[in-house]
Amino acid sequence: MSVVTNTTTIGAIELPSRRNTELLLLAFAVVIPIFAYANVGLAIHGELPPGMFAYGAGFAVLAGIAHFVVRRYAKYADPLLLPLATLLNGLGVVLIWRLDQSERLQNLAKRSFGAFSPSAPNQMLYTALAIALFAAVLLILKDHRVLQRFTYISMAGALVLLILPVVPGLGADVFGAKIWISVGGFSIQPGEFAKIVIAIFFAGYLMVKRDALALASRRFMGLYLPRGRDLGPILMIWAMSLLVLVFENDLGTSLLFFGMFVIMLYVATERTSWIVIGLLMSVGGAVVVASFASHVQARVNAWLDPFGCYTTSGACEQVGQSIMSFGSGGVLGAGWGQGNSDLIGFAANSDFIFSTVGEELGLSGVMAFLLIYGLIIERGVRTALAARDPFGKLFAIGLSGAFALQIFVVAGGVMGLIPLTGMTMPFLASGGSSVLANWILIAVLIRISDTARRPAPAPAPSPDSEMTQVVRPS
Amino acid sequence: MSELTLTVMRLGFLAVLWLFVIVAVQVIRSDLFGTRVTQRGSSRRGGAGGAPQQGGGRQAAPPQQRQRRGAPTKLVVSEGILTGTTVALAGQTITLGRAHDSTIVLDDDYASSRHARIYPDRDGQWIVEDLGSTNGTYLDRTRLTTPTPIPPGAPIRIGKTVIELRK
DSSP states (O other), X not given: OXXXXXXXXXXXXXXXXXXXXXXXXXXXXXXXHHHHHHHHHHHHHSSOOTTHHHHHHHHHHHHHHHHHHHHHHOTTSOSSHHHHHHHHHHHHHHHHHHHHTXXXXXXXXXXXXXXXXXXHHHHHHHHHHHHHHXXXXXXXXXXXXXXXXXXXXXXXXXXXXXXXXXXTTTEEEETTEEEEEEETTEEEOHHHHHHHHHHHHHHHHHHHHHHHHHHSEEEETTEEEEOGGGGHHHHHHHHHHHHHHHHHOOHHHHHHHHHHHHHHHHHHHOOHHHHHHHHHHHHHHXXXXXXXXXXXXXXXXXXXXXXXXXXXXXXXXXXXHHHHHHXXXXXXXXXXTOOOGGGGOTTTTTTTHHHHHHHHTHHHHHHHHHHHHHHHHHHHHHHHHHOSSHHHHHHHHHHHHHHHHHHHHHHHHHHTSSOOOOOOOTTTSSOHHHHHHHHHHHHHHHHHHHHHHSOOOOOOOOGGGSOOOOOOOO | XXXXXXXXXXXXXXXXXXXXXXXHHHHHHHHHOOEEEEEOHHHHHHTOOSOEEOSTTTTOOOOSXXXXXXXXXXEXXXXXXXXXXXXXXXXXXXXXXXSTTSSEEOOOTTSOSSOEEEEEOTTSOEEEEEOSOSSOOEETTEEOOSOEXXXXXXXXXXXXEEEXXXX
16 A cells, blocks of 8 residues: 555545535425326326415425525535425325325215315425424524533423323323324324434433443443443333333334434444344333233234234234235336225325325335435434534434334334334324424434534634743843 | 326326436435545646545655655554544654644643654654653653654653554
């Protein structure tokens, strides 16, 4: 190896702000959903949908506002996060509108609730609200390190958010899972927001404790085993997520929180043993809970044999229909509006919305969607790598880890890879809390990436370089 | 609506969706080359005006002095706050001290602002020189008074920090 570095200087490239790239991609991301919208209208009604231009214009305005706020207040932010999220949100609204047009679902709603109300206008409203929140986060949160001060407050806040759904009178039991609260006619899913709040706690906590967790350990069978007292926090989080599982009947939320903690622990300490311990604990916990909670048992049965219990159990029928819709989509899909994914019936436009992607856009569409999610996660991890402060690193990795886990859990559930958990596909699924929380998540990532990519300020003048005062005795 | 139109739209939509993904990936590509190599010595002579060159300095000028066989290639901090820090030895002078512009900034009450420097002499032998520090620089156990060649693996102690040259 010849060493020639004495004639070269290796320095970081001054990163351009890349706001124009973002604007271009954003325009692209607004056009694609409009195309999809036109396609659905042509396929189902044989004409362009009447609200197409109003919808397109509204969506473009929302995207424009978001872009303006980023350009003004987070100049150096990552150029991909906003367009990717916008595209997913736009296609989500189209998917929901497409399922609104289904007569089967309309009749089902009339039979079970007495009336049918379309979900797409609501979703559009929530999107507008979410963009407002996105702007507010970027305006208020000038520096993500401020959040570090709220480490333990956010732990308390996240616990309250998690406990809210089981509070009598406030919580709403919807089809077995107690993850909603109803306030003044609106139902909110506090778990979605807890995901962000708890990431603040994990990041702040692990930043302080990571040396104790990483260095004080014994080597045993090739693994670094932590000391007993350092196991405390992981045991606590584990117990908490099991309690959520038992009392709220929600496999998804508990998996999300525990998984997120293990990911952040691994990143903070670089110890593989935490992953092994975490996997063993989650498998152990899941087996124990599955053996006595009937709700979880039904999900596991539906996963093991979706067609065996097809006619006997409602959970099985949904999973079976979902798998069939993926199958009938094939490689290129049936085309927008031409599939039969509405046969899934209940929750077709929320938990099972990805099956509609599978049927109408086929394997290639599913892959494109997963890649878009993957790109968001990649940008999050990249932000964590670039961040200069340990809190920002851990926070960004926690948020992108939670996002990744959620996608794995939902997509894996509807495809029959893992038991169905009843979480929402970020940005696609119908539901206000999910859209709001995920836009906040994107706003926080944009803020961290802005801080990370901002050129470093000029170094402070060195105190040593000041002129020495010479005092002479006169 | 005719079957043909719908088929064209179906395939068209997938194409547009994938185009978006590909464009997004292209945007990421620019991140992967996050450093640039600027030529100093040769380009100044060539009059290129320090033009940035991507790709690891393939056209860099040959080194001014030959790397001696078995010469140390890196400086490793083996004790002190900065333990584990390594600096590649590439013919440049390394300064140590509390001053902010030192190559290795020592946050140590026992170090002076410009404590010592390590530099290669004409035939590539690395020399350590104490820059008139208050508490002294020690090579092995002896306090330095003159610039001294560094034997491989010998510890250099400055306050609480110990550094070594390694291959």
